[in-house]
Amino acid sequence: MEDRENYPSLQEFTEDPTPEGTRPILEHSKGSGSRELKQGIQCLRNQTTLLLIGFLASICTNIVLAVLLTGRSTPGTPLDSSSLSMKVNSVQKRYLQLCKDYTTLGQSCSKTVKACQECPEGWLQIGGQCYFFSNDKLDWPKSKDSCVEMGGHLTILHTIEQHDALEKEARRIGGPDYHFWIGLSDTELEGDWRWVDNTTLQHNYWDQQRHSEPDNHHSGGEHGEDCATLDSHSKTWFDVPCNFLYKRICQMAAIELN
Ligand SMILES: [Ca+2]
Ligand SMILES: [Ca+2]
Known part of the structure; x- marks a missing residue:
């Protein structure tokens, strides 16, 4: 949450409104301070993506489990076992990919991320x-x-x-x-x-x-x-x-x- 609040304020600091549009001030800055700031911005962007992927992974978990256990794509529409199996496999693969991306992004920002779990929290x-x-x-x-x-x-x-x-x-x-x-x-x-x-x-x-x-x-x-x-x-x-x-x-x- 803190990252999301910090991100817009950092954008304001790095942009200068001109008649032609917004111009990044940092283009004219040189030295290690500028590079560190750019790296920080990139990291914050990664962290925002990280939060988004974490959120998607959570949704994906619920979808996998709902599909797996209710056996229906929509209320009143039963699926045969092969269709259900394909859907489960597909959503599970997407979940695993999101978990992998989430962990990789966390490592790139030296952030400790919550490990993806095989069971929902509290189970x-x-x-x-x-x-x-x-x-x-x-x-x-x-x-x-x-x-x-x-x-x-x-x-x-x-x-x-x-x-x-x-x-x-x-x-x-x-x-x-x-x-x-x-x-x-x-x-x-x-x-x-x-x-x-x-x-x-x-x-x-x-x-x-x-x-x-x-x-x-x-x-x-x-x-x-x-x-x-x-x-x-x-x-x-x-x-x-x-x-x-x-x-x-x-x-x-x-x-x-x-
Ligand atoms: Ca009885
Ligand atoms: Ca009894």
């Missing part, structure tokens, strides 16, 4: 995936929508490594609210548990030692229990009514920078 990277642990609580449908709005989806846990890593992080965060929504429900057909990408369960971690989960208990209402939470204390899953309020874990694929 935890585990392997090739990024995870977001919310602080606020929503019901399951709103949690699902919230993750999509952030460019991700409610987390899908196909492996025990993912399950262990997430419950470990959930316990590290601590606090009295240790249940988190995950992207698992049987809302379509009772007992047919599906992840939000419609895949079926590969492994399950239902609490079956202390309880007989999933039990579709009707204490929460006539619809029973159709949505799943991760209980970070017992390291197991519970089915609970979908209108209960819990924190959530969102997930998105990391962007490989190498």
Whole structure:
């Protein structure tokens, strides 16, 4: 921000209005002071470009993730998998190029620049995936929508490594609210548990030692229990009514920078 404010004032200093137009004063100056000033101007221009590229890189990240995870170019227009793959590859390449340009420009100005990240700020990277642990609580449908709005989806846990890593992080965060929504429900057909990408369960971690989960208990209402939470204390899953309020874990694929 500071660079943008300084740049116009430096331009005013280096230009002299004449009847023929603006004439640079520095053309008539000689010596090392002039060269240093010109180098400074060039560097400031580079830094302005740097800020612009950083901004574009940020936008690009969101586009990549939105395209990758929502699977639609415009609302209501589904893409086939090959078109989607091409779009993702194209935007990822542009993102990587912007990251490279951003870093190079930063080095040319001896500026410390923020390194491009494979996950958005505030998301935890585990392997090739990024995870977001919310602080606020929503019901399951709103949690699902919230993750999509952030460019991700409610987390899908196909492996025990993912399950262990997430419950470990959930316990590290601590606090009295240790249940988190995950992207698992049987809302379509009772007992047919599906992840939000419609895949079926590969492994399950239902609490079956202390309880007989999933039990579709009707204490929460006539619809029973159709949505799943991760209980970070017992390291197991519970089915609970979908209108209960819990924190959530969102997930998105990391962007490989190498
Ligand atoms: Ca159920
Ligand atoms: Ca239950």
